[in-house]
Amino acid sequence: MLVLPPLSLYIHYPWCVKKCPYCDFNSHEGNNRDGYITALLNDLDQELSYVQNRAIHSIFIGGGTPSLMSEKDLSKLFEGLRLRLNFDDDIEITLETNPGTFEIEKFKAFKQIGINRLSIGVQSFNDQNLKTLGRIHSAHEALHACIQAGKIFDNFNIDLMYGLQAQTTDECLSDLQQALDLNPTHISFYQLTIEPNTLFAKFPPVLPKEDELFSMGEAGVNLLEQHGFSRYEVSAFGKIPSKHNINYWEFGDYIGIGAGAHGKITLAQEQKIIRTLKSKAPKDYIENCKKTTEAIENITFEFMLNALRLKKGFDFDLFESHTGQSIKTIEAYLAKAQALDLLIMKGKRVRPSAKGYNFLNDLQAIFL
DSSP, rough: OOOOOOEEEEEOEESSSOOOOOOSSSSSOOOOOTTTHHHHHHHHHHHGGGGTTTTTEEEEESSSSOOOOOGGHHHHHHHHHHOOEEEEEEEEEEEEEGGOOOHHHHHHHHHHHTOOOOEEEOOOOHHHHHHHHHSSSOOHHHHHHHHHHHHOOEEEEEEESSSSOOHHHHHHHHHHHHHHHHSSSSSEEEEEOOOSSSSHHHSSSOOOOOOHHHHHHHHHHHHHHHHHOEEETTTEEESSHHHHHHHHHHOOEEESTTTTTTEEEETTTTTEEEEEEEEEEEHHHHOOHHHHHHHHOOOHHHHHHHHBTTOOEEEEEHHHHHHHHOOOGGHHHHHHHHHTEEEEETTTEEEEHHHHHHHHHHHHTTTT
């Protein structure tokens, strides 16, 4: 039987100063943001039935570049959220920021409004790499933003990419060491991938070879773990793991509001799980937010697609309560994955092996 899992809220802010050539998120250049906060709250009003008497576990404001939001707009947004929702006492509230839009006084105000965690999109501390990636900030600005963030927030993440054009392992580790020296509580360390419908897909950079990428990634993971950053998910390393991230990977629920925002909701009474999607174009969203919903058909695969990204894996109870299915329905698939040395089972806990983590797509595909 399906049981209601924890509930998070994702808020999408779609504007950027400049669209990065690798980015496939719903982000747009421009300044016509009038009416967006009102549209967000109207959107949330349509979603309130999905709350089902739950408090909000975490909030993530992503984009785009939500740090472009004014103090006035963020304050209006949170006044509206608090009128409509109950927040957990220890709620995690994250806002994404670009070092090129970091303003000290503004971020002090953001903390007073309710933001208690920053995610800083550094990507690299190397000016040449930043230029190649089309970022609007310099290495100096990235360094300054992280130093100031550490003075204002007790909890902040640094995003770093590896596998960049002409990047060496030494350069990759230099980026990581610079990040470690800034004492963040969390580092997202992930490989640059070329996504469809991006500028890089049309004009692809020359990236390191597969064996170089593997060595670079392994060296980075080792350095992070040596400094006390626990790898709890494929690309997430935390002294303080992100509650919002974990809720995604444990197949928790989340309401998605904003242009192009996705949501995933458990309907316990109907014993089904649905996904929601909002209008993508900001203008259309502001004028007439449309929502599409669809039932998730292959719940087992969707669960595995998420939960197997966690280093600790999952237990039988989590699978059964979050999918409404008996663990017996996947016994044959678990046995196959175990026989291929992709999975480790101990008691009622299932987790990827070291080989399974390195070949995660192959492991997940067993359950498709």
